[in-house]
Amino acid sequence: MNIVMRSIIALCFVIPLTVGIAHAELPQINDARLVQPPPGAKVAAAYFTIDNTSTETLVITGVSSNTDMHTEIHLSSVVDDVARMQKQDSVEIPAGASLAFKHGSYHIMLMGISEPIAAGSELLLTLQTSAGELPVVVPVITPDEASTMKKMNHEQMDKK
Amino acid sequence: MMQRSNPPTHQQSFQQSGKALPMIILALVALAAGAFASQAFRNSSETTTDKQAQQLAAVQETLKTSQILPLDFKQVQDFELLDVNGNAIDQSVFDDKWSIVFFGYTHCPDICPITLQVMKGVLAKIEEQNTAAPQIVFVSVDPVRDTSEIMKSYIAYFDESFVGITGDLKSVHTLTASLGIVTSFTANDTDPNNYLVDHTASLLLIDPQKRVRAKITPPHEADIIAGDFLAIVDAPS
CATH class of the missing domain: 3.40.30.10 (Glutaredoxin)
Structure with a gap:
């Protein structure tokens, strides 16, 4: 048996194995979006949902982007009628749980916008996590698209 | 005496409330007069009147x-x-x-x-x-x-x-x-x-x-x- 054949046979075992591991352990990130900020705004918020499909707690410890904007993990809340944003050093997602970064809750805060962020474009975030670096492709959408998205989610919830 | 110690019957309670009725009416008239007087007084001082407060409370019930x-x-x-x-x-x-x-x-x-x-x-x-x-x-x-x-x-x-x-x-x-x-x-x-x-x-x-x-x-x-x-x-x- 020549080296090529041996390699192919070996790969037949290795590829399914690695794909299987990746599928079980890498968190799934869905519904990533950034609502286009109004002109003049120096900040924007990115949202997504993370499903921690692994058997271990996932800890997000930081975030960076492919832009020159400063990025931080923030949490919005309304407590006793006071709207508040607080920087988070880390966020934990228990094994098997999912966490939505969404309006009024966790979000990625992008600060120092120097050029307009156009709807239809994309930006790349990288989350530093206990499972390694996780890339997130974030499409930029208009506020109207965001409203429609929210409405559709509500309707889906109603059906359930 | 005997009647009082007995458990009240429907007829008795009716009779008792019958006796009390004039007193209740009197009390209600007095209350209404008082409320009217206080409302008239408040109207003159331009604050929320009792009636307005009640109407606003009714509107509040409909608000989400x-x-x-x-x-x-x-x-x-x-x-x-x-x-x-x-x-x-x-x-x-x-x-x-x-x-x-x-x-x-x-x-x-x-x-x-x-x-x-x-x-x-x-x-x-x-x-x-x-x-x-x-x-x-x-x-x-x-x-x-x-x-x-x-x-x-x-x-x-x-x-x-x-x-x-x-x-x-x-x-x-x-x-x-x-x-x-x-x-x-x-x-x-x-x-x-x-x-x-x-x-x-x-x-x-x-x-x-x-x-x-x-x-x-x-x-x-x-x-x-x-x-x-x-x-x-x-x-x-």
Whole structure:
């Protein structure tokens, strides 16, 4: 048996194995979006949902982007009628749980916008996590698209 | 004696209440007279009367996220600030029209833009009901960073008809504090320019006499705010 054949046979075992591991352990990130900020705004918020499909707690410890904007993990809340944003050093997602970064809750805060962020474009975030670096492709959408998205989610919830 | 120690029968209780009836009527007449007198007195002093309070309480029952306030609760005080064109703006902006006032800042990416987007929806819902839409006023709680110029482009993105108010920090605080709005600043350790501002989340509904008529608490949804607005506008005042 020549080296090529041996390699192919070996790969037949290795590829399914690695794909299987990746599928079980890498968190799934869905519904990533950034609502286009109004002109003049120096900040924007990115949202997504993370499903921690692994058997271990996932800890997000930081975030960076492919832009020159400063990025931080923030949490919005309304407590006793006071709207508040607080920087988070880390966020934990228990094994098997999912966490939505969404309006009024966790979000990625992008600060120092120097050029307009156009709807239809994309930006790349990288989350530093206990499972390694996780890339997130974030499409930029208009506020109207965001409203429609929210409405559709509500309707889906109603059906359930 | 024997009768009293026996358990009361239906007939007995009827007879007893029959005897008590004149007393009850007397007491009711006295109460009504008292209430009438106090209402007449209050009418003369221009405060919320008992009847108005009852009517407002009835309206409150129909509201979803708004808290109706007594008519004499608060009025917009005189102020001198800046509009989005850098021109002077004062309390007269609230004259002769209903206004929904939102307190926020442009360095708030999560809640503030969505609230303004909701306000756009509120106007559309109210206009569908053939009712004059209120004026939407955005007061910056961060006037140092929110210059007139920034406010102008920010607001115009949602609706050019929205009124923006900014100005010097002290004067803005005088206005917000007089309306019971709280603001609190939190430094950002890594980036001093990106400090955070906590602020009252509720919107205020101001009537054409500049009285604060309701507090609209979050979560803010266009349908609900429009419904509450229509109910309050129709309420007695």
